[in-house]
Amino acid sequence: MxxxxxxxxxxxxxxxxxxxxGEALHLSQSAVSRQIRALEESLNTTLFHRHARGLIxxxxxxxxxxxTSSMLKxxxxxxxxxxxxxxxxxxxxxxTTTAGFGSLWLAPRLPKFYEKYPDxxxxxxxxxxxxxxxxxxxxxxxxxxxxxxxxxxxxxxxSVRMRLYASPEYLAKNGEPExxxxxxxxxxxxxxxxxxxxxxGLNLIQELMTYDVRSTLTVNNYFGVLQAVIHNLGIxxxxxxxxxxxxxVVRVLPEVExxxxxxxxxxxxxLRQSKRIQAFRDFVQDEIFAHRRQLRAMGEE
Numbered sequence: 001m002x003x004x005x006x007x008x009x010x011x012x013x014x015x016x017x018x019x020x021x022g023e024a025l026h027l028s029q030s031a032v033s034r035q036i037r038a039l040e041e042s043l044n045t046t047l048f049h050r051h052a053r054g055l056i057x058x059x060x061x062x063x064x065x066x067x068t069s070s071m072l073k074x075x076x077x078x079x080x081x082x083x084x085x086x087x088x089x090x091x092x093x094x095x096t097t098t099a100g101f102g103s104l105w106l107a108p109r110l111p112k113f114y115e116k117y118p119d120x121x122x123x124x125x126x127x128x129x130x131x132x133x134x135x136x137x138x139x140x141x142x143x144x145x146x147x148x149x150x151x152x153x154x155x156x157x158x159s160v161r162m163r164l165y166a167s168p169e170y171l172a173k174n175g176e177p178e179x180x181x182x183x184x185x186x187x188x189x190x191x192x193x194x195x196x197x198x199x200x201g202l203n204l205i206q207e208l209m210t211y212d213v214r215s216t217l218t219v220n221n222y223f224g225v226l227q228a229v230i231h232n233l234g235i236x237x238x239x240x241x242x243x244x245x246x247x248x249v250v251r252v253l254p255e256v257e258x259x260x261x262x263x264x265x266x267x268x269x270x271l272r273q274s275k276r277i278q279a280f281r282d283f284v285q286d287e288i289f290a291h292r293r294q295l296r297a298m299g300e301e
């Protein structure tokens with residue numbers, strides 16, 4: 001099958017328009033249209049439904065688009081490996097992690113990475129959905145569980161625990177609880193039990209809710225929980241990695257915490273030699289070591 005025709009088909013399917021695809025490919029609309037017709041004739045099928053507002057893939061077109069998407073992702077991976085220099089780190093690096101870890105721990109540390117590697121372009125994807133690394137939805141992932149996908153290189157970075165924190169101003173005004181039963185007189189701030197989160201955090205929240213907590217604020221990510229805590233709204237359930245960057249918050253009921261949550265870094269086997277991946281992996285590991293030293297100095301580990 002002619003790769004040029006497949007490349008043009010993919011651009012049309014992605015854009016939903018012959019005109020827009022032609023602009024992206026630097027081809028005339030008529031040239032794009034001829035290539036699509038030739039491809040449909042060679043396959044003896046219709047790939048697009050045509051209407052005034054654009055083009056919609058047929059069922060057969062959807063099948064072919066899935067195939068060309070996979071092919072392009074593989075080509076992107078090969079291109080990245082070829083372009084990775086032995087001396088330089090450059091190009092795009094797509095990193096996926098959870099909203100909490102990405103916004104509260106990773107993003108504040110990225111200036112150091114850019115200072116060392118100014119020519120890299122990071123696409124940081126913060127979401128709870130586990131992206132498919134072998135299918136190149138991302139280059140590298142940091143997740144709160146060991147990845148189950150095959151053909152991945154994985155490394156355990158650290159462990160996290162969910163603990164209770166409050167601001168000094170809130171505690172000065174409302175008093176500090178001495179036992180779990182005292183939570184009934186405080187506002188509990190936590191991730192919503194219905195939102196995607198690690199099981200250890202959910203189990204701790206469910207346990208705390210059994211203590212007749214009368215006032216709550218639930219948020220769908222830890223960034224929102226932290227903002228409510230530092231603005232004196234109540235006692236929050238937060239991962240312990242926030243402490244280094246927010247040393248003024250106070251740990252409440254220090255005997256209360258979740259079980260350990262492992263944090264893993266993973267990337268596809270095919271990117272083993274990627275200089276971008278190696279640089280990012282080494283940077284994160286160095287920051288983890290510094291993070292652990294800081295926590296030990298603060299008596300939190």
